[in-house]
Amino acid sequence: MRVTAADLHAPAPDAPPVERLLAFDMLKRGIWAAPVIVLAATAIWGADGASSAVVAIGIVLVNLVLAAVSLSWAARRSLTLVMAVALGGFAVRMGLVTVVMLLVKDEPWIDLVALGVTVLVTHLGLLFWELRYVSATLAFPALKPGYKEAVQP
Secondary structure, eight states, X not given: OOOOTTOTTSOOOSOOOHHXXXXXXXXXXXXXXXXXXXXXXXXXXXXXXXXXXXXXXXXXXXXXXXXXXXXXXXXXXXXXHHHHHHHHHHHHHHHHHHHHHHHHTTOTTOOHHXXXXXXXHHHHHHHHHHHHHHHHTTSTTTOSTTHHHHHOO
């Protein structure tokens, strides 16, 4: 039996772990941007803003890594599973973000506005930064022609 590209239940074709590479690239950028974000939150909201920014950055970075790991796992299984994990995983991860925010919202060292703004700005900022980087470098990392050959020994 021949498997065609239209067979959505077939394993995905052999490809580099693009999702994971992109997410870990954003993770590196997020770690580099974290001190600037924390300093900005400190300047605007004080010490509570700084601690809120640290929590928010942690939420965003964990969210991105969970998305990458789950999508990479699904991509090795089937194309249908990728779609299901993308949609279901988004809902689950947003639920986790909401739960974490609800757990810390009443803590005296949390400024809820700073937390919310930092989650939103950091998440969108990292996504747009990566989008711009990927667009500017012909879909690098992992999508650039010849990448697979360069990675494999």
